[in-house]
Amino acid sequence: MAWNAKTLFGAGDDHSRGFDRRAFLKTVGLVGVAAPFGALSLGSFAATASPPAAAGELKRIKFATNASAICLAPVFVAQEHGIFKKYGLDVELVNFGASTEALLEAIATGKADGGVGMALRWLKALEQGFDVKITAGTHGGCSRLVALKSAGITKLTELKGKTIGISDLASPGKNFFSILLHKEGIDPISDVEWRQYPGELLQLAADKGEIHAIADGDPKAYFWLQDPKYIQIASNLDHGFENRVCCIVGLRGSLIRDDQPTAAALTRALLEAQDWTVAKPQDAARAFLPNAPKGKTVEELVGVLQSQTHNHNPVGADLKTEIALYAQELRDVQVFKQSTDPKDFADRVFADVLTA
Secondary structure, three states: OOOOHHHHHOOOOOOOOOOOHHHHHHHOOOOOOOOOOOOOOOOOHHHHOOOOOOOOOOEEEEEEEOOOOHHHHHHHHHHHOOHHHHOOEEEEEEEOOOOHHHHHHHHHOOOOOEEEEEHHHHHHHHHOOOOEEEEEEEEEOOEEEEEEHHHOOOOHHHHOOOEEEEOOOOOHHHHHHHHHHHHOOOOOOOOOEEEEOOHHHHHHHHHOOOOOEEEEEOOHHHHHOOOOOEEEEEEOOOOOOOOOOOEEEEEEHHHHHHOHHHHHHHHHHHHHHHHHHHHOHHHHHHHHHHHOOOOOOHHHHHHHHHOOEOOOOOOHHHHHHHHHHHHHHHHHOOOOOOOOOHHHHHHHHEOOOOOO
């Protein structure tokens, strides 16, 4: 059965569409974006929405992110350009380098109030029942499958019987490209071998012929492709995924239940930072520069950001549909349990804080 918005939620169902951010932007004449980065005014959704009045002290928030992931640069934009404060928040950013399960447990148990990360790393962990709710998508893109031109592989179907290098066995790259291989009729479990290496050794493994392709993320994968000896086989912005979210915002369930205005304010601030990044990618590049690969310039980092879709930030029914589609696809490749119902899973892990 082909899974899509109609089969998951029914034709014409406006399920939780009380807050349709993209429709709102169109209504006020601020969106006309065809390419990943089009002309977008800074006076878009979050800037025009009324932030909560900060009566007295700012609300203190601890927010987890990954400082090495350039696609999360908008979080640093929100900090550096006062967007969090505009929404009445005093946010402490925590660079969380531990496992996804440890990060989500930290959020679920109140050691952090929320975080942002890759959907295809988080969703399997959320299937296990962490009290963390997804409130928004932040962007698309940033996972790439690349190979040396000398390997002679130019398309997914040529990977049958080959070895793909990954940084870890639960990586979003492995999960995503398993989905793509499955859609191309290749069993990602029996028809390919996934071989784990430390991230800094993936290129060396390719050079030595130990692997035939590499599944990894930006900024590393983007800069590998600046070397003419590499070719991109696929990314999470092609093969029908051009309009699919990559990274998501997750907040602790107790924050949403006990303090919905703060949950909404934090989500709106992060969405405004996405709009800022679209309008002024140089600001996001400068915010990320201290964590960038050595020697990279602001202009080079802007190139990475513009290869991603930071104007794709689904909320409401659109986001729930994308979560359910991923759940079905992860079940298809045996990452999710066969007993997990995609729609029920999306209902459980999604929270519409913007219309509550």
